[in-house]
Amino acid sequence: MQNAPLTNASQEIKLLVLDIDGTISGESNTISQPVKQAIAAVQAQGIAVAIATGRMYRSALRFHQDINSTLPLMAYQGAWIQDPISQKIYQHSPVSRNIAEQLLDYFEQPALRSLLSVHFYINDQLYVRDITPETQAYAQRSGITPISVGDLRQTLATEPTKILALCDDTSVIKDLLGNLRRQYTPAELYMTTSVATxxxxxxxxxxxxxxxxxxxxxxLGLQSHNVMTIGDNFNDLEMLEYAGIGVAMGNAPEDVKAIANWVAPSVELDGVATAIEKFLLS
Structure with a gap:
């Protein structure tokens, strides 16, 4: 864990960026009152609050509204950045059709096909080969209705914003990530896990x-030392490293906690409220 002089750093924070799942939202799939109150308190001090999530834009929107954010919403790990008020899309960086087809070929190998539920996200819609139990559970939590198309290649007239493969066996996902990181360099594809499955x-x-x-x-015309970020998983690593204050949740994997400036209590213990009180309200 880094040992930064956080007392002085906290006085310079102008922007707080929050992850959703495992950070401001736990098992209940909602934001608790203590966390909402802490967020409102920092906003009252003039600190802007934004969301950065792996979720779809539509799925993340209710959380953005719950915290009364006036900033663009960073969805799909930041592949889609849109202002919900003006509807302006600031950035959209999809996966190339060529790589999407290659990934689909990989996922549909006989050894993997029956193990994985594959999701393509196109124009903020969720397309799937078929509706699996994993997809149903994901859709219920996300509040999204998946569109079953059989062969996902039919969707690739438009390049996907994100590609997701789900499997309840975490060892399958771990092996998948390792194998594909040997096939694609970071200059070709960004790969991560937001949860172990x-x-x-x-x-x-x-x-x-x-x-x-x-x-x-x-x-916003700020610098990294003006930013505090809070997250709980491997897809949060880069924003924790970027920020002047990067906080990992108590429920985060150990490798994520190791790069944070500070580790908050878990999401079920309202860790975000504790972190906000420690660094921004004290």
């Missing part, structure tokens, strides 16, 4: 760190 792939330039940098520096 989700493999996620986006355009190589996409990650939450780049999204937060864009929002802070290009949109």
């Amino acid at each position: 989700f493999f996620e792939a986006t355009n190589a330039i996409v990650n939450k760190g780049n999204a937060v940098r864009y929002l802070a520096e290009d949109v």
Whole structure:
């Protein structure tokens, strides 16, 4: 864990960026009152609050509205950045059709086909080969109705914003990530896990760190030392590293906690409220 002089750093924070799942939202799939109150308190002090999530834009929108954010929403790991008020899309960086087809070929190998539920996200819609139990559970939590198309190649007239492969066996996802990281360089494809059962792939330039940098520096005219980020998983690593104060949740994997400036209590213990009180309200 980094040992930064956080007391002084906290006085310079102008932007707080929050992940959703495992950070401001736990098992209930909602934001608790203590967390909402802490967010409102920092906004009252003039600190802007934004969301950066792996979720679809439509799925993340209710959380953005719940915290009364006035900033663009960073969805799909930052592949889609849109202002819900003006509807302006600031950035959209999809996966190339060529790589999407290659990934689909890989997922549909006989050894993997029956194990994986594959999701293509196109124009903020969710397309699937068929509706699996994993897809049903995902759709219920996300509040999204999946569109079953059989062969996902039919959807590729438009390039996907994100590609997701789900499997309840976490060892399958771990092996998948390792194998594909040997096939594609970071300059070709960004790959991560947001939870241990989700493999996620986006355009190589996409990650939450780049999204937060864009929002802070290009949109708001801030620098990294003006930013505090809070997240709980491997898809949050880049934004935790970018920020002047990067906070990992208590429920985060150990490798994520290791790069954070501070580790908050878990999501079920309202860790975001504790972190906000420690760094921004004390």
